[in-house]
């Protein structure tokens with residue numbers, strides 16, 4: 037499975053951002069123009085960087101009912117989803133800020149594929165919001181889901197956000213605690229069954245690292261089936277950590 041399969045599942049905007057060298061240059065050059073990178077409006081407020089207040093205000097927490105354990109959207113009135121009841125996941129909770137659509141999706145794409153790095157400030161603030169409003173903020177460390185092998189030397193969007201989150205919470209940042217051992221095809225484009233086994237054995241704990249008794253915030257950008265978070269949480273749990281997971285957005289299926 038290569039990029040062909042992945043490409044078919046991307047929107048036109050994602051293709052433009054990924055494929056267009058010219059467009060990328062324009063995105064980068066655009067950082068120096070005082071215009072919103074998302075909607076194109078002029079940036080007029082002093083606190084606005086990269087994206088305007090109007091676009092920021094469109095990013096709001098999910099209003100739908102969510103499973104109290106895995107955070108998946110569930111029908112109103114349901115507290116815990118069927119899969120969490122059947123097989124409790126290896127984390128205490130997994131919270132997603134919102135659904136992967138609308139303005140949040142566009143901002144994440146701009147950050148992740150357009151590599152508009154300053155957006156890490158705004159996006160990491162969404163994790164902080166979840167911690168402050170929905171969790172008791174007594175954590176020991178922030179651990180990012182590791183990047184795939186081909187991204188290891190470039191821009192690492194999740195790691196960049198994790199560093200800021202850890203700084204704002206005043207806790208340890210452990211970017212090299214989890215290792216990704218093998219190259220895996222993107223989860224996008226795989227069947228449910230393939231997604232579950234695609235990541236088998238993909239993650240491990242760095243040699244000699246001890247996390248016994250530590251309360252860990254595991255973070256990733258977008259979640260689809262939740263498999264990546266579960267595999268990483270299982271490794272951390274086996275190492276003795278207590279894991280709470282945060283993602284910016286979850287796709288609806």
Ligand SMILES: [Zn+2]
Pocket residue numbers: 072073074075076077087088089090091092
């Ligand atoms: Zn805007």
Ligand SMILES: [Zn+2]
Pocket residue numbers: 103104105106107108116117118119120121
């Ligand atoms: Zn659940």
